[in-house]
Structure formats: structure tokens, C-alpha cells
Amino acid sequence: MMKRTKIKEAPKHIGEKIKVAGWINSCRSHGKIIFIDIRDESGVLQTVFLSSLKTEVVEKAKLVRDEWVVEIEGEINKRPGAAKNKDISTGEIEMAAESINILSEAKTPPFPINGDGYDIKEEKRLEYRYLDLRRKRMKDNIIIRQQASSFIRNYLIEKGFIEIETPILTKSTPEGARDFLVPSRIHKGEFYALPQSPQQYKQLLMVAGFEKYFQFPHVFRDEDLRADRLFEHTQLDIEMSFIEEEDVFELIEGMMSNLMEKVFNRKIKIPFPRISYDEAIGKYKTDKPDLRKDKNSDELAFSWTVDFPMFEILQDGSLDAVHHPFTSLKDDDIKIFEKIDLKNFDKEKLLKLKAKQYDLVLNGVEIMGGSIRTHKSEILKKTFEVMGHSPEGVEKRFGHILEAFKFGVPPHGGIAAGFDRLLQTVLKEKSIRETVAFPTTTSGNTAVMDAPSFVDENQLKELGLKLRKEEQ
């Protein structure tokens, strides 16, 4: 049996007989000559069926329809002069078909697969996502996503980073977004939480002596969805020991400029502009300015927003950390903070304190955020106090990491990207869902699969759960 050749490789086989396999992209019958375009993952190839072929072959060629799965054998030839098609990469060649084998028939697709798909209801596209992903635009998005993650992975490994996975079944943290919870079967009535970020684990890895860590973690937040927000998304998470802000900027600028050039074929200038939070708010009325407006161009505009305030004031008048309590203050502000008497403190003074916190902004979208962490227990204790946490509360929420910090913690810091949102921004997609193979709708219903859904009573029983009667 002849080995199958990928369509992208076909131009290397001019004058040879090969076999290609894939989906029918389109059929054009002219009576005595039939053109069948066959598509595989790598491209599209025109095959030509002449009436001089065996009747049986011609009959089969007349029978097939779009999206049927077939394999076709024949000789690869250069196309006659006028028949060349510059619009497709295999437009210089065609296959003089000799045989066709139908591997699988197909129903007529519920929507067109040619074209970009933007005008089709997303509801339908998600219901049949496996067909939607056949379209070139979606396939390209998924493939470039992999090229980007693969590039970043290699880049970081080259720089001495270790990729380490952290748990998905983990502990609920009362800070931040609403958790997704998973009931424990063994410990009835208790729950795991899915991670909102590997923040604490990656800091523990610094204590463990992994000086440069990264991973592409899947993280979960049970908050209402938007065009740029999903329940679950992929991060690029990075943490390093013995570094300062400039080390993070340098790493990310090198990584992003190389990524843009090698994967997205776009040159960008480094270093990126650094804009203080106060300047950004003053000049652009936002902490994520779109610098394309300044430059009056559509080029990708990266910038750092730096020197965020450490604390913000909430509606109830209490103070909260803008980023998180483990964020380090600027060196000068640490001294000021140390002198502040919390028994009788001036909120304004605290609100002026600046942190070693930074965001990477691309075209007005926050695509990365991070900070240098503080590991000094006195400062941490005081920060928790400002935020109104009782010592018992702190112990319950952060005890494990504070305990770890007692065993020799290196100065450390890091950054995390919303990987899907980064792709969305670079690819200029309107929705984050265009960069994900199987996203949910904005009400959290999954693509193709019918989730969430009710479960067996037995499953609930095993977990020690029951629904209230009126909810069943």
C-alpha cells in the first residue's frame, strides 16, 4: 500500500505518483473533466479526474461531496500555464488522479466552512466546534497558539528556566475571585478549589531553590464572562530568585521581541516605554494606555506600567493591596512604611506608597502582570495589619507560606501572562474564544459537550452531597 503524503509536501513530488488523504474542499464538475480539491491539515490540492479514467473511478468522483473523507492516488504535475493559481500555495501543481477511495461520507455541514466564519452565529459554531475548527482561520489560530507556546517554552528553557507543574486540586484562597470548588469524596463536606493562579506554589518553589521557574498553567475563576474572559484560561507563569524589576523587564522584552519576530513576523522595538501609574492615570486616564494613539499607527504598542500604589481604598473605607500582600514596596517606601505607626495612622500616607509592581500592556490591553515579592516577615505582618487581617486569619490563610519563609527564602519576583488574551490581542481577534479550541459561551455552557449537567444521585451520595428538593 502506498504511503500517504501530506499535501504541503506534494510540490516536492512532481512527476511522481503519490497518495493524498483528507477532506473534500470543493468539487467542480465540467462534465468530462472533474476537479476535486482535497484538504488536509497542511493545505489544499487540486486533483483532476478525466473521463478517460475507468468508469468506476469517474463514477466515484461524481459521487463525492464536500467534507467527505477520501484518499486519492495520482501523479503530481505542473499545471498548464494559464491554469496556475497564485492564491494557493499548491497552485502551481495539480494531481492527475488515477483512483479515489471513499473513507467516510459526510452530512452537509450546518454552516459554511469556507470563509472566516465571523458572520455565523457563535452558538452554532460552538455546537459544532469540530467543524468550525476545520476552517482555515481557526486552524491557523490554534496552530500559531502552539507555535507561540512552543517558542516561549524553548526560549525560557534556553535561559535556564525549569518547567514545573503545580496542582489543579488545591486549596481555596479567600482572596481574589470566586473559586471553582470540587467536593472531596474521602473527606466528606470538604472541598478542593481549582487554582486561580499558581502564585503561592511558585513562591514555595523559590524557597525550594528552583531559581527560575515557569509553566503554562490552566487556571480557573468563577466570575461572569466577557469577550476577553473565560472561566478557565491558560497563563504563562514565571518566577525568579535573586532578581529586581529590571531583570524581569529585560527577560520579557527579549522574549516578546523574539516571539513577535520569529512567530508573528513582526519587528518591535525594545526596551518598551515605562510609564508610571501616576503618569498613566494623569495623561491617559487609565493604567493600560493604548500607545498606538500617540504614535498614530496600527503597529503593536507594548509598554510597561510601573510604580503602582501598594494600597487602594475600598468603598467601605478599608485598605486592600492593589496586587497582593506579598508585593514588595519600593526601596525608599519600605523605610517610610516601617516608620508609620499603625495605632494612629494616616491613610493618605499609606496610599502614597509605591510598590514594585508592573503590568505589560499591549494595545491598551493588560497582557502580563507581576511584582517583586516581599519576604520580610515584619513587613508582611504590618501589611496584613493595614489590610485589617487578624493574626489568626493570616495564619489560616497564609500560614503555610509564612512558615516556608522561615526556612531561608531568597528575594524573588515574577510575572504572569494571560496567554489566550495575549494571542487575542496580537491576532486582533474580537473574542478570546477565537484563540481557544473549545471555549464556553458567556453563560458557561461548554462547546459540543452538554455541560454543566445534572449528575446521578449515586454520585452525589458518594460525595456526601444532596440537592434541595425544589432544585431537582
Next chain:
RNA sequence: GGGCCCGUAGAAGAGUCUGGUUGUCUUCGUCUCCCUGUCACGGAGAAGAUCGUGGGUUCAAAUCCCAUCGGGCCCGCCA
């Protein structure tokens, strides 16, 4: 939790505001026939609709009202 918008043959849209023959039309797709160089081929013909669902108003509802389901965008929320 709140606001705005959308749901009409397989797909996209017009029709709804201002109710009126049997749901009319456009593009694409589907099916049949014709066609030897097309490439989203072309030509001729045909089929295809519970106007999301339920209720109400009316002599009469795709059209007006209420409810409900589904979808999208935004505010809140997302350290």
C-alpha cells in the same frame, strides 16, 4: 446582581417600528440535469419554514404585550 441588543428554510440577511391574501424576497448552500481547464467554475430547473418556546390582545400576529429558553456586548465582579 444590573443595563442594552439578538433569535425568520441548512447559512447570512431584509421583512417587525406602522398587524391584513396561503410567510414575500436576496445571496450562499443542498438536490436533479447539462457542460473538457475550473479553482467559492458556469448554465437550467427543483426542493427546503412550527418566524426559539409558551401564553395573551385582536376578526386577523413573524409583526403588539407578558413570561420563558438560548446567544452576544457592557457595568458590577475578575488580588
